[in-house]
């Protein structure tokens with residue numbers, strides 16, 4: 001009989017409970033599918049509108065080969081085909097733009113239709129932009145300052161967005177993108193106008209900000225489609241700040257009203273708009289760094305040039321931006337400092353918080369804090385990317401505290417105040433760490449409480465704690481939070497007052513393992529809330545699914561753009577050695593490090609909990625000062641070890657990935673990763689436990705020869721191959737003997753876990769037979785006589801039942 005309660009809330013039995021949840025999950029899936037269908041239909045409608053209006057856009061649908069759009073008549077696809085088409089589209093490389101950027105453009109310009117068509121055929125880059133640019137240049141002067149002169153052809157084509165793009169030369173480098181927000185989900189034009197890549201003129205004027213020329217903001221009279229350059233800059237690491245502001249989202253005051261008279265000189269116009277733009281972008285972007293630098297300026301565009309020359313100039317400019325040399329220069333210019341020049345007392349946060357910050361030793365903001373704070377304080381949803389150890393926790397805690405302070409006083413000092421801020425994170429230790437940091441920042445705020453809801457504690461104990469010590473800020477892991485949502489009605493009611501939802505390590509929580517839980521949680525909190533998503537890594541797929549949590553009008557703040565994702569001061573290298581040598585090599589690397597670094601503090605990451613346990617026992621037997629940390633350990637033990645490691649020096653923590661993300665153990669001198677991490681992101685997060693706050697550190701990755709394929713995933717990172725190691729023969733023997741004498745149950749568990757881990761990695765590129773052979777090599781290397789058998793059920797589940805070398809338990 002399995003564990004767990006026999007009856008469930010509402011007096012239902014286990015099976016009824018299970019069926020109920022399965023039913024709920026199915027409904028949820030159906031709902032999602034319906035939403036996707038709607039999105040796809042809206043997308044097609046907007047394409048048609050664009051085609052009908054401008055005819056210049058090559059239909060996305062056509063490009064994808066899903067419909068025959070050769071004729072202007074549109075034959076709607078069946079719902080099934082829509083879904084299939086959408087699914088196909090998701091699978092394609094570059095599909096990350098499906099939700100955010102490429103939706104239903106209404107960007108055709110009537111006067112340029114023909115030119116665009118021909119240019120599109122001959123150019124792959126920026127064709128619509130350049131055509132339109134050219135045309136607008138030609139028409140430019142007559143358009144300036146006189147919106148009447150703009151013939152949009154059709155009211156539906158009238159632009160509805162402001163967009164500002166700036167490029168910064170000096171630190172801090174970050175990118176802020178404000179996506180279009182829809183005022184109503186039902187409005188089909190929302191989809192069509194989600195084209196954040198367009199710069200469209202303000203309704204009241206026909207001038208668009210594109211950059212800075214000769215030290216002044218310059219406005220040109222053309223529409224610049226930024227999508228291409230944006231993507232190029234994304235991939236090549238250009239640095240710029242971009243903000244496309246939807247009228248629907250931002251407060252009215254954010255939208256400058258430009259009153260231009262026809263006779264105004266361009267300089268007058270420029271300065272007028274410049275000051276307004278400062279207001280638009282000021283606090284929400286980069287403070288004194290929020291300047292359009294010459295580099296982005298349309299040096300490429302001389303208004304007196306002909307169209308073809310302009311196109312050439314634009315091409316050159318794009319090439320120049322992509323050049324690794326120019327990027328390198330910028331990286332060098334940036335220097336290593338994590339801190340910005342802005343102090344906390346200069347920004348709009350409570351003086352009591354500033355006092356807490358000062359007493360914690362925080363005077364200046366880090367760059368991510370500077371970039372994030374002003375946006376978040378404006379109530380805008382944000383997706384934030386910043387390197388590990390750069391102060392993201394405070395970046396989201398400060399706006400969280402302001403949110404609580406701004407909430408009505410009735411929510412404070414009451415017996416069960418609403419939970420105003422909910423912070424989700426993947427591990428229990430990280431939740432405790434964030435709560436501790438929040439308490440530091442709340443030192444001088446009476447009446448604001450922080451609580452954690454994490455697994456590993458008793459539900460009833462949690463409940464009592466919530467009642468006796470109510471809080472406005474809740475830090476939780478998804479599983480335990482859901483437990484409370486589903487089984488504690490008082491708690492769900494308190495969540496109804498939520499004002500801010502924060503998802504730390506967002507890419508991990510939106511990954512498949514957690515996504516369903518996050519969806520359920522999002523369903524249980526008010527829609528009218530501010531949401532922040534943060535991580536050091538935000539792969540493109542995550543940007544797409546981020547809309548599960550974020551409003552469409554969210555900002556994307558990227559402080560890593562144009563830079564490598566790891567810290568320069570962390571020396572990275574890798575060793576390749578066969579599995580039988582891994583334990584010896586790991587031991588020798590640790591010994592070498594200890595002999596060189598007096599106050600060493602090392603984290604050894606292993607692939608799974610059971611392999612961690614094996615490595616820990618081996619190193620312990622070999623008389624190293626080690627501690628063990630993984631999910632199989634009781635919570636009290638985990639908390640004790642985590643606290644001990646935080647405070648200590650000369651200690652080695654052998655751990656699974658539960659310590660990979662967010663954990664702030666100061667002064668870690670070495671991170672050793674044994675075996676491939678699950679993916680590139682996990683490599684970066686594990687490595688990020690060292691070199692925090694701009695300090696130095698070292699990272700070593702130990703691979704078996706067949707694992708070398710993983711290096712391809714991190715080839716853009718500065719990781720160097722180490723020359724092969726001369727293993728001390730005494731050490732070799734000692735390690736082998738220790739392994740042979742170890743408890744075989746630990747080794748068997750490690751074998752099973754090893755097989756499960758590698759079998760679950762999608763990109764492993766090995767067939768099952770080879771994988772089992774490799775597992776059996778690992779088995780040899782840990783001193784097992786023969787591979788332990790698997791339960792038939794497990795083998796079937798893993799797809800290994802009939803694979804040679806697998807032994808099935810009788």
Ligand SMILES: Nc1ncnc2c1ncn2[C@@H]1O[C@H](COP(=O)(O)OP(=O)(O)OP(=O)(O)O)[C@@H](O)[C@H]1O
Nearest residue numbers: 362364365366388389390391392393394536662664
């Ligand atoms: N403004 C500041 N001034 C000085 N130190 C700061 C400041 N902000 C944060 N720190 C310190 O920087 C360290 C790293 O911060 P934090 O843990 O928030 O990083 P992170 O970006 O969340 O890292 P990760 O990506 O690993 O989660 C912490 O020790 C924190 O106390």
